[in-house]
Amino acid sequence: MTTTAPQITATSVVSLTQVSRWYGNVVAVNDVTMTIGPGVTGLLGPNGAGKSTLLHMMAGFLAPSSGTATLDGRPIWKNHEIYRIVGLVPEKEAVYGFLTGWQFVLSAARLHGLPDPEGAARRAIELVEMTEPSNRRIETYSKGMRQRIKVAAALVHDPRVLLLDEPFNGMDPRQRLHLMDLVRRMGAEGRTILFSSHILEEVERVAQQIEVLVSGRHAASGDYREIRRRMTDRPHLFRVRSSDDRKLAAALIADGSSGAVSLTPLGLEVQAVDFRRFTWLLPRVAKAADIHVWQVSPTDEDLESVFSYLVTR
Amino acid sequence: MNTVVADITYRAMLGRKRIWLLVLLPVALIAIAVLLRLIAGVNEHTAVTLMQTFAIGMMLPLLGLIAGTGVIAPEIEDGTIIHLLAKPIARPVIALTKFVVAASLLAVFAAVPTFIAAYILVRGESGVAWGFALGSLFGAVAYAAVFLLLGVVTRHAVAIGVIYALIWEGLVGGYVPGARKFSIQQWAQSLADQVSSSPFFTTDVSLSFAIPAMIIVTLGALWLAGQRLRTLSLTGDD
Numbered sequence: 001m002t003t004t005a006p007q008i009t010a011t012s013v014v015s016l017t018q019v020s021r022w023y024g025n026v027v028a029v030n031d032v033t034m035t036i037g038p039g040v041t042g043l044l045g046p047n048g049a050g051k052s053t054l055l056h057m058m059a060g061f062l063a064p065s066s067g068t069a070t071l072d073g074r075p076i077w078k079n080h081e082i083y084r085i086v087g088l089v090p091e092k093e094a095v096y097g098f099l100t101g102w103q104f105v106l107s108a109a110r111l112h113g114l115p116d117p118e119g120a121a122r123r124a125i126e127l128v129e130m131t132e133p134s135n136r137r138i139e140t141y142s143k144g145m146r147q148r149i150k151v152a153a154a155l156v157h158d159p160r161v162l163l164l165d166e167p168f169n170g171m172d173p174r175q176r177l178h179l180m181d182l183v184r185r186m187g188a189e190g191r192t193i194l195f196s197s198h199i200l201e202e203v204e205r206v207a208q209q210i211e212v213l214v215s216g217r218h219a220a221s222g223d224y225r226e227i228r229r230r231m232t233d234r235p236h237l238f239r240v241r242s243s244d245d246r247k248l249a250a251a252l253i254a255d256g257s258s259g260a261v262s263l264t265p266l267g268l269e270v271q272a273v274d275f276r277r278f279t280w281l282l283p284r285v286a287k288a289a290d291i292h293v294w295q296v297s298p299t300d301e302d303l304e305s306v307f308s309y310l311v312t313r
Numbered sequence: 314m315n316t317v318v319a320d321i322t323y324r325a326m327l328g329r330k331r332i333w334l335l336v337l338l339p340v341a342l343i344a345i346a347v348l349l350r351l352i353a354g355v356n357e358h359t360a361v362t363l364m365q366t367f368a369i370g371m372m373l374p375l376l377g378l379i380a381g382t383g384v385i386a387p388e389i390e391d392g393t394i395i396h397l398l399a400k401p402i403a404r405p406v407i408a409l410t411k412f413v414v415a416a417s418l419l420a421v422f423a424a425v426p427t428f429i430a431a432y433i434l435v436r437g438e439s440g441v442a443w444g445f446a447l448g449s450l451f452g453a454v455a456y457a458a459v460f461l462l463l464g465v466v467t468r469h470a471v472a473i474g475v476i477y478a479l480i481w482e483g484l485v486g487g488y489v490p491g492a493r494k495f496s497i498q499q500w501a502q503s504l505a506d507q508v509s510s511s512p513f514f515t516t517d518v519s520l521s522f523a524i525p526a527m528i529i530v531t532l533g534a535l536w537l538a539g540q541r542l543r544t545l546s547l548t549g550d551d
Contacts, residue, residue: 059399061547078543080401088399090547092392096321098328104396110317111400153396 007190011038012072012085012160014058014192019067021053028053030216031067036194040187042207043196050216051196052091055165058194059088071161084112087154091165091196093146097139101130101149104138108153124152129178143170151179162186164195168202180206236275236298240282241267243292251285267295318397318410322384326418334379335418338372339426346430357441360434361513364445368427369501373452374478376423377497380415381460382470389545390468398545405539412461412535419453444509452501455527458534459497465538465545493518500527 014036021029029050036058045051056062057069060076060083069076076082096104105125109117125134128148133141138149147170154162164183168176183206187193197203203210212220242248245268249261252270257277262269272278286293325331345367349359385408388394397407428446435441463470482496493499499516500523506516 056547061395061398061545063544063546080398080403083399084401086399088395090392090395092395094391094393095396096325096393098324099321107317107321108396108400111315111397111402113401 008158008160010160011190012192013037014076014161014194015068015070015073016054016058016064017068017070019054019057019064019069021050021057021062021065028216029057029064029213032213032216032218033067034211034218034221036192036211038187038190038192039209040183040193040195040207041209041211042203043194043211043213044198044200044203045196045213045219046198049198049213051198051213052165053216054213055163055194055196059086059090059163084157085160087157087159087162089147089150089154089162089164089167091169093143093170095138095146095150098137100137101125101134101141101145101152104149105134105152105156109156112157114157120156120158121152124156125149127155127182128152144172144175147171148175148179151182159191161192162194164193166197167195168197168199236272236278238270238272238278239267239295239297240270240293241295242286243294244289247289248286248291248293251289251291252282255281255285257281314413315402315406315410318402318407319414321397322411322414325388326380326383326414331383334383335376335422338376339422342368342372342426342430343433346433350433355435355438357435357438357511358513360431360438360441361509361511363434364427364431364441364505365502365514368423368430368445369449369452369498369505370483372427373419373423373449373501374456374474374482374498376419377453377456378460378471378474378478380418380422381457382464382474384411384415384418384464385461386464386468386470389465392547394545395547398542404542404545405536408461408465408539408542409535412457412538415457415461416454419457420450423453424450439511440509441511441514444505444507444511447508448501448503448505451504451527452497455497455500455531455534458531458538462534462538462541465541490517494522494526497527497530499523 016032016034019029019032020027032054043051043054053062057064058076060079063077071082071086074082099107102121102125106117106121109120114120125131128151130145130148130152133145134149138146141149147167151164151167167183168179171179183193183195187208195206208223210220210222211218240248245263249263249268252258252268253261257272257274259271259273261271270278282296283293326335345363349356349363353359385394388397398404424446427449428442431442431445460470460474463474467473481492482498485492486496486499499518502516503518503520503523506514507520
């Protein structure tokens with residue numbers, strides 16, 4: 001794992017206090033209070049949960065409809081000075097396609113007014129392993145390469161705060177692992193890093209701290225192990241099709257691992273309260289009763305239902 | 314002014330296909346001038362008509378629209394503007410830089426060709442060439458600022474700009490004398506008239522109105538564009 005990383009000299013904190021954002025009648029973010037400190041924080045939530053809206057407010061590209069968003073106590077909105085210590089990687093893929101990767105990152109360094117823009121650009125490009133293709137125009141890049149050159153441009157001024165909107169989207173597994181490693185390393189250096197994702201596995205591999213957003217509300221906050229436990233300890237709903245649904249239902253309900261069993265035209269719906277015992281039990285019960293199980297499928301495994309379970313708890 | 318912003322904007326405007334939008338009309342103007350010269354010889358009346366209807370009446374507002382909105386609207390549309398905005402640079406400086414780029418492009422692609430075309434037709438006669446070139450430059454500055462503002466405030470900048478230039482300045486201005494006062498095109502002609510001594514050319518908007526109006530509109534549009542850029546919001550896909 002990470003060796004003792006060299007610590008950056010100053011750290012920063014992004015704070016949201018009772019922040020809401022609505023568009024007309026639609027509430028995108030609803031009364032969210034959170035503090036993002038040094039280290040890597042994952043902003044987790046299904047698509048449409050308001051992650052981008054929240055990130056845009058932290059990045060100074062959206063005014064909260066109510067509440068305050070601050071960086072080290074100073075307001076973020078209408079304050080271009082924050083970008084001296086903030087790096088932003090937006091989700092939108094669009095970058096100036098007519099520039100080469102080198103020109104793009106160098107322009108970022110110059111826009112920041114860095115004393116040695118060439119040196120800074122070269123270091124940032126090396127960091128994301130884009131040195132070799134950096135003389136090509138960005139329009140020739142793959143999605144993953146664009147993503148990495150955007151990360152390089154966001155890192156060129158060595159920011160204390162890094163905001164990344166769905167940074168791993170469109171990357172191949174190797175690029176993804178590399179960027180994850182980079183993000184972890186920078187977090188270990190004491191930088192305040194927030195990235196959004198709708199994939200739990202992605203978040204738990206990189207972030208120590210997870211903030212869960214569901215339907216614009218702050219659904220959960222904490223260490224990833226805690227969130228993970230709460231997500232797996234929920235009742236699972238399975239759909240089972242077999243040669244004799246009625247007989248299987250009777251056999252299953254006799255055991256405590258199933259909470260409720262119902263017969264439907266599509267098969268049995270089984271509410272498993274003890275997930276591990278249920279998966280162990282089902283084939284054995286079926287075999288003992290001489291029933292052929294044709295299909296077992298989870299009905300609520302999609303992320304949406306996992307999240308809504310978290311919220312309704 | 315920020316040279317990096319200017320550099321990226323020039324590259325975007327002059328790169329590959331987009332430059333043709335800027336080149337097409339001035340080339341047509343000069344070609345017509347050459348043709349008229351060959352057919353009709355030196356004719357001040359023809360020159361003034363061509364300058365009034367084509368150079369100032371059509372080419373200038375259209376190029377103004379292409380350059381004024383083109384320096385910023387596509388970047389806002391596709392989100393690339395974030396690269397410039399997420400930097401410790403005051404947003405009005407970015408707006409001002411974009412304006413300077415647009416105005417300078419108009420000087421090259423509108424004012425200079427206007428001078429060349431007029432010079433081909435009448436040489437230095439009656440100050441027609443200088444008059445229309447300066448008038449074109451004068452109008453270009455105002456168009457650049459107004460259309461830049463339009464590009465910042467609305468996604469329909471081009472449509473609104475076309476309606477303004479063709480309907481208001483072209484059509485309404487043709488029939489309603491009062492409307493001419495609030496027409497950048499007329500201000501440009503007013504200056505051209507002042508410089509030129511051609512008897513074939515009169516305008517009805519006085520220079521004492523046109524100059525202050527142009528300055529107020531330009532500065533006002535620039536200020537608004539800068540302010541609007543400060544509060545530019547991104548709406549996420551979610």
